[in-house]
Amino acid sequence: MARRISAAILIPLILIVLLAGCSKPKVETQSRVLYSYFDTVTMVSSYAGDDVVSFEANCIIVEDILRDYHRMMDIYHEYDGMNNLCTVNLNAGKDPVKVDPRLIEVLLFSKRLCDLTGGKMDITMGSVLSLWHEARAAEPQHLPSEEALKKAGKHMGFEILEIDEKNSTVRITDPEASIDLGAVGKGFATEVAAKALEEKGVTGYVINAGGNLRCIGTKADGSGWVTGIRKPQDPDNLALTVTISNTSCVTSGGYERFLEFGGVRYSHLIDKETLWPAFYHGSVTIITEDSGLADALATAVFCMGYEDGLALVESFDNVQCIWIGNDGHILHTKGLDKKIKEL
Amino acid sequence: MKGVKSDRNTAIRDIVLILAIALVGLCLLFFNGRKTTPGSSVVVEVDGKTVASYPLDTDGVFVLNGGTNTLEIKDGKARISDADCPNMQCVRQGWISRGGQSIVCLPNKLIVTVTSSDRSVDYIL
Structure with missing residues (x-):
């Protein structure tokens, strides 16, 4: 009897030891880096254990989509044989410009989000954003003048943008105004690329478009991706980790792109009401499936107080949010209770 | 009677064996965990x-x-x-x-x- 019991314990034990000894087979991660899109580095990674040929094919799908959208939304260059956002901006105050229907789709998506965020995510702020962009790119960096900002601030708002869906044309009515898709374009394009992979049945992939994460499925073992969110005041260290799968995760933080002047860091996220960088939070992280929505909401919620942000986030289905304060305190929506580990 | 005693002895020996195997297993787990951690x-x-x-x-x-x-x-x-x-x-x-x-x-x-x-x-x- 005892012999039989011990055998019942022994056999599984031996199995465990054998398993521990040969350590579980590890699925190799494959990654491919793309440099040319949205002024950032994009990394496509496969955790699916698929072969190199199918991985390369999937990377080409992603790259083709990102290239198309990058060109359509580029505000600094025009390209042969197409009208893009740069063309639209150059023709401000003139005739309507015929554009790719996919660009119309992005503009309509942005308009809807502008309405839903009470104008906090506004793509018509080009005139103001370009002043901040110039100030950031200058050597040494400086602050734009209040006078210039106020003047530029008069040339924005969705009334300056006429979108004709039927004829696929766009017109900016105010010659001083311009469109800047910086807050939503990268996320939107990433979502289109991810959807294209999903339609092919791809799973176990992550597209990381310059910190704009879009996870497709889960890792091969069914687990999620552990994502660290930095401490805004000490970006070398992490404030928390959050485990994500089948979703997007986008962080807007004052520490990503900033200009430094007089010992103060000014983030690239500009509050439409003040025309100055938003100082409400250290960082805001949005977790929701649609990468375009995540991108836009991360910008909008960064530019408003916690109560307003919470109300906005809760007005959507399945959107989660993490706020890290300038003093390091952490707040998050209830849906993340089990997924967050504060460090 | 004798049969019962030898059964008990076998059981004790088995327990020792189980503990030994468990110990080896733990060591293997530990060293495997260590092996995959190179410096930054x-x-x-x-x-x-x-x-x-x-x-x-x-x-x-x-x-x-x-x-x-x-x-x-x-x-x-x-x-x-x-x-x-x-x-x-x-x-x-x-x-x-x-x-x-x-x-x-x-x-x-x-x-x-x-x-x-x-x-x-x-x-x-």
Whole structure:
């Protein structure tokens, strides 16, 4: 009897030891880096254990989509044989410009989000954003003048943008105004690329478009991706980790792109009401499936107080949010209770 | 009677055996866990290809990519201390030290990434 019991314990034990000894087979991660899109580095990674040929094919799908959208939304260059956002901006105050229907789709998506965020995510702020962009790119960096900002601030708002869906044309009515898709374009394009992979049945992939994460499925073992969110005041260290799968995760933080002047860091996220960088939070992280929505909401919620942000986030289905304060305190929506580990 | 006693002896011997095997198993688990933790280092990639790797625990200044960027390692941290790109975004990014952190120089298609023993985090935002 005892012999039989011990055998019942022994056999599984031996199995465990054998398993521990040969350590579980590890699925190799494959990654491919793309440099040319949205002024950032994009990394496509496969955790699916698929072969190199199918991985390369999937990377080409992603790259083709990102290239198309990058060109359509580029505000600094025009390209042969197409009208893009740069063309639209150059023709401000003139005739309507015929554009790719996919660009119309992005503009309509942005308009809807502008309405839903009470104008906090506004793509018509080009005139103001370009002043901040110039100030950031200058050597040494400086602050734009209040006078210039106020003047530029008069040339924005969705009334300056006429979108004709039927004829696929766009017109900016105010010659001083311009469109800047910086807050939503990268996320939107990433979502289109991810959807294209999903339609092919791809799973176990992550597209990381310059910190704009879009996870497709889960890792091969069914687990999620552990994502660290930095401490805004000490970006070398992490404030928390959050485990994500089948979703997007986008962080807007004052520490990503900033200009430094007089010992103060000014983030690239500009509050439409003040025309100055938003100082409400250290960082805001949005977790929701649609990468375009995540991108836009991360910008909008960064530019408003916690109560307003919470109300906005809760007005959507399945959107989660993490706020890290300038003093390091952490707040998050209830849906993340089990997924967050504060460090 | 004798049969019962030998059964009990067998049971004791089996328990000892089980404990021994469990101990060996634990040791194996422990050493396997240890084996996969190398020290932190910085990996330099140019145009998608890994071109160099430096341990973070050795201070030094390294010329990268034929002189386009200069990497400095000091006190377990790394930064791009000089570059020939127009906006110097890579220099402005400052020091990195945590696994997964990276500095990007888009004009030179250069990425410096910290790889570390800390495999617990897949991405950093």
